[in-house]
Amino acid sequence: MADEKKMLSSRLTLIARHLSRSPAALISTRKCQFSVNQNQKLTVNHRGNMYRTEERGAPNTLEHRIFFRNEFGPISPFHDIPLFANHEQKVFNMVVEVPRWTNAKMEICKEEPLNPIKQDVKKGKLRFVANCFPHHGYIWNYGALPQTWENPNFVDERTGCKGDNDPIDVCEIGHRVAKRGDVIQVKVLGTIALIDEGETDWKVIAIDVNDPLASQLNNIEDIEKHMPGFMNATVEWFRIYKIPDGKPPNEFAFLGDAKPREFALEVIEETHEHWKKMVAGQVDCHGVNSTCVSAEGAPCKVSISEAQEIVKKCPELSDGPIIENEVDKWHYTHLLK
Numbered sequence: 001m002a003d004e005k006k007m008l009s010s011r012l013t014l015i016a017r018h019l020s021r022s023p024a025a026l027i028s029t030r031k032c033q034f035s036v037n038q039n040q041k042l043t044v045n046h047r048g049n050m051y052r053t054e055e056r057g058a059p060n061t062l063e064h065r066i067f068f069r070n071e072f073g074p075i076s077p078f079h080d081i082p083l084f085a086n087h088e089q090k091v092f093n094m095v096v097e098v099p100r101w102t103n104a105k106m107e108i109c110k111e112e113p114l115n116p117i118k119q120d121v122k123k124g125k126l127r128f129v130a131n132c133f134p135h136h137g138y139i140w141n142y143g144a145l146p147q148t149w150e151n152p153n154f155v156d157e158r159t160g161c162k163g164d165n166d167p168i169d170v171c172e173i174g175h176r177v178a179k180r181g182d183v184i185q186v187k188v189l190g191t192i193a194l195i196d197e198g199e200t201d202w203k204v205i206a207i208d209v210n211d212p213l214a215s216q217l218n219n220i221e222d223i224e225k226h227m228p229g230f231m232n233a234t235v236e237w238f239r240i241y242k243i244p245d246g247k248p249p250n251e252f253a254f255l256g257d258a259k260p261r262e263f264a265l266e267v268i269e270e271t272h273e274h275w276k277k278m279v280a281g282q283v284d285c286h287g288v289n290s291t292c293v294s295a296e297g298a299p300c301k302v303s304i305s306e307a308q309e310i311v312k313k314c315p316e317l318s319d320g321p322i323i324e325n326e327v328d329k330w331h332y333t334h335l336l337k
């Protein structure tokens with residue numbers, strides 16, 4: 001009897017998850033127009049709700065994948081979602097990989113065709129980021145800017161280090177807890193530069209343009225005014241988050257100081273140019289799979305039906321195991337002042 005109840009409850013969870021991903025559910029929660037400050041109305045060049053996800057395999061297993069689709073079929077979130085939601089007004093699309101307060105290390109898989117989101121694997125096991133007291137999981141919605149690439153062939157003169165071979169990372173600091181696989185439109189406020197094992201790893205700080213605070217946050221210093229302590233917490237989070245895994249504290253360029261919006265915009269535009277060369281096959285791509293359906297200049301484009309075949313090769317969505325409580329453990333990690 002207990003087993004039947006458990007099965008029924010996990011079925012209901014699956015159905016609820018499926019419904020929450022349906023286009024109708026997405027349409028009801030998104031707007032296309034938003035205000036950035038009192039005088040300016042911004043619009044995006046496409047409907048913000050045009051993307052949805054398709055889960056394959058069983059959650060909490062190595063086979064689990066989250067593919068992206070537009071109204072025509074499967075796409076790559078890395079290469080087919082445009083960087084700019086509005087180029088002129090510098091509104092960016094952001095792909096949410098890790099919703100706030102969760103700690104499963106989900107990321108766009110660079111190596112697989114169509115780059116679905118999957119959970120990072122360490123020593124054969126699914127990777128969860130350690131919770132460093134007082135935090136549980138990530139303290140922002142964390143994700144990537146599509147069509148950007150931190151080029152590992154190139155030394156960034158600002159940091160003196162090569163790129164980390166990933167799309168650029170974003171911390172979205174708005175009040176809403178996003179869903180994994182959401183594509184949200186963000187305003188960039190600044191950036192910090194983590195140096196991860198000798199590689200440049202920009203962390204762009206941004207806010208959802210639909211957030212009630214978005215019109216008041218226009219640059220990096222506005223964050224301290226409206227969200228006191230948040231940037232310090234952010235830098236500390238990145239410094240200590242790998243310590244429980246036996247790694248040293250992370251280093252930052254610029255002593256951990258955050259750089260302003262204009263600086264961040266420059267970094268983003270530059271990584272966008274690096275991505276263009278990579279997707280066009282003009283530079284060593286370091287294992288990035290650039291299979292996509294629409295990116296301009298990409299030689300690895302596939303048709304909609306070929307894209308559908310790629311998705312179908314992964315097993316259908318099914319029940320997965322329950323995650324062990326161990327991943328919720330709090331680690332008391334302190335840095336010497």
Ligand SMILES: [Mg+2]
Nearest residue numbers: 164166169201
């Ligand atoms: Mg990165």
